[in-house]
Amino acid sequence: MSSGPRLGNNPGANNTSLVAGGVIGDGRYRLLAQSGVDDRGAAHLWRARDGQLNRDVALTILTGDLGDLQAAGRARRTTERAMHASSFTHPGVSRVIDVLTPGSGLRMDEGVLGVVVAEWTQGTDLMDLITEGPLPAGAATRLLEPLGAAIEGAHHAGLVLGADHPQRIRVTPDGRLRLAFPGARPEAIARDDVKGLGAILYLLLTGRWALPGGPAGVPVAPTGPDGAVVAPRALQPYVPHELSSVAVRSLEDTSVGGIRTSAAILQVLDQIAEEEAQTALIEPISDDEDDGDRAVWTTQKPLGGRSHKRKLLIAVAVLAVATLAVIAWLGVQIVSFFSDEDTGKGGPTVVIGQSASPGQSATPTAPVPAGPIQPGSVGVYDVTNNPDNANRANRAVDNNVDTAWNTDNYFQPFPTLKPGIGLMASFAEPVKLASVTVTSKSAGTLVEIRIAASEDAPLEETKVIATATLSAGQTQIQLNEYEPGAHVLLWITKLAGSGKDNQTEIGELVYTRAQ
Known part of the structure; x- marks a missing residue:
């Protein structure tokens, strides 16, 4: 972008040589076009022509008043750092080929405190x-x-x-x-x-x-x-x-x-x-393929031939196997529903909350449940200011297990990109809970139940009152004794999954008040 010179309010910036066609550095470099200005360091960025070597170069021109000792010192430090960097070569950095300072390539009256000369980058x-x-x-x-x-x-x-x-x-x-x-x-x-x-x-x-x-x-x-x-x-x-x-x-x-x-x-x-x-790597469908092989819906007459019949038989066989599998699954569900035997899957997994407080009794006294209580609001709590699916947080408390809030899918487990993420429930007044029941399909998720003074309290100011590993289905987390609070955080420290698939889904949260 070849805009006109933007010299700002820098002393020495009124130098008429800093215009397209002007020369600098004892006449060696002729300015061609300005690429920009970094006002933080009074640095003007130019494309120029090296008259001696007949090639284009990139100039970082440091302007200012030579009598300003602070500005001169800053420019000197910049040129020194550039000189040190001249030994570093990488395709991602233009190589420094020269450094000019007043008295060594720059006239004392040019209003220029230093120039970093680098090879020009085409593009x-x-x-x-x-x-x-x-x-x-x-x-x-x-x-x-x-x-x-x-x-x-x-x-x-x-x-x-x-x-x-x-x-x-x-x-x-x-x-x-x-x-x-x-x-x-x-x-x-x-x-x-x-x-x-x-x-x-x-x-x-x-x-x-x-x-x-x-x-x-x-x-x-x-x-x-x-x-x-x-x-x-x-x-x-x-x-x-x-x-x-x-x-x-x-x-x-x-x-x-x-x-x-x-x-x-x-x-x-x-x-x-x-x-x-x-x-x-997923190959697109080619336009010259047989329409009969790639059509999802067609009104044409079905094609004949051995290939078509073979595909039809395979499809029928797959459909038959799928149907039998569905019937078998329904049978198992019906038997499980009416069975009086304890299979270990009929009720929620009960987890006794483990407090993070040191010196606690091995068998803490748990509050006696009185009944469920609905929070006034629930929101995604994220210390990185990048909450996952914030507009779906209310799905975790809508009394409908068919709707859910879920985290994003992370390529790496916590705490690579963030230390964790959670759902902060806020009540109208301080409450004391006996348990929190989590309905989730994401077995293996590690969670903490924390009490916070406010919905945006820093994580280090919240208090852990229970920890648990979620099972697939319902996990009832019984809480230890704690001081009542109006804000309760379900904090996820480990997502379900592994490898590049790390994600947790929360279908429903039920908060049970203590007597």
């Missing part, structure tokens, strides 16, 4: 890529992986790239994101690269920028009441949960569950890419 600007709208998740993943790998490699080498501004990034002709304008700010740390990676992912998925100091004209990412960035999935429902979650968590403070390293982001990107590749 297009990142901002041009999203002019038509957000990208599909698969495309965003494939674009971002090389840049993520470059950041990971640089961090292992003890370097910070400064990949936290979208106008520093370009898209190569073969579809890779590349840091085209190196030159990390003096205060930038490795965590800023991780945030930048998450912000770029957020930009690709939503068309919005989620960090301060973004380009003018680019929509800012919306935030929730707590100030946290709204998850991409809330804006674009097609975004996979893992991708949405990793984008948000990479932007969060690590003290509240934020992602610390680019390796964690790369792991999710690799998984999404693998899923995309497996989907691509």
